[in-house]
Amino acid sequence: EKLLREIAGETEALSKNKCRAFWTVKNSSQINTDLVEEWIARDAPQEMEAGVWSRPGLFSWNRIDAGSELLADSVPENIRGRGADFGGGQGFLSREILQHCRHVEHMTLLEAEHRALPCIAQTLSGFENWDMKWADATKEGGSTLYDFIVMNPPFHVGRADAASLGQDFIRSAAKALRGSGQLWLVANRHLPYEEVLGECFKTFEMLEDSGGYKILRAEKPKRKR
Structure with a gap:
């Protein structure tokens, strides 16, 4: 005031x-x-670390989020096909995938915070095989579009935990993946995502539990008959 x-x-x-x-x-x-x-x-976008652009007010705006960094290290370099980043943030995860996974054909980033879009554009300016959408990933993820999806879903509404938000991300990802698709996600250890993963995917597993984060991989989304 x-x-x-x-x-x-x-x-x-x-x-x-x-x-x-x-x-x-x-x-x-x-x-x-x-x-x-x-x-x-x-408020102008600025380079916070080599090649990654951000601005005040975005999630983890002045440093690479430790969970996203752990997830980027966990995604295998032989992953292939068309991928998506649900809740793309500043574009860090997609940048890491495009830089290190040579079999990836294309990345689509869905981000609901409009102020993040110029940062994504700067972060991914050295790549051509990507696009971004100003979209709520829980409602506009699409259907059977992608071979894999990566995400570090938000879990706060204001200051309160809202695990249902991350659960909706998972449900949307299951719809957006092709039949043999994979979901890779990072979450704080306490967040209850395993039940909804079991509801939406034929198999899932925890690959890593480190530093308060867990890396989860789910495969083959279930389709309603």
Whole structure:
């Protein structure tokens, strides 16, 4: 609120049910344009590590997430076909796959946070065999499109755990995979994903349990008759 007042000159506020809302009416004569430009510049995509671009506010925006790094190391280099990254984030997982897995034909990244898309474009700028979609992977994953899917699904709504969000990612992935397809995912150790994996896939296994994360691989999605 203090920053908005510094930018816009005047603000109003309302508090109710332990929440606070504040707003302003734009008055061009009162706008601190220097401060506006400073904060816009702070939000610009930036290279956080070699070849990976991010911006404030994205998940793990200023470092490579340890779980994603573990998953990238777990996906075998001989994986092949057309893949997807559900919840593509800044594009790190897809970048690792395109860089190290020469049999992969194409990667599609689905990401619901629109502000992440310019970061994906920068992260994958050296590759040609990919595309991205501004989409909710739980609702717009498609049907029988991919040979494999990788994911580090979100599991928070606000500050609260919401394991159902990751479970919906898994269900959507099962629909989007071809009959012999594979799902590779990383999750915090405590998250209850095994039951839904059993419901959606003919086989699954935990490949690694390290540093508070688990790597799970599922194969051959079940189809409803």
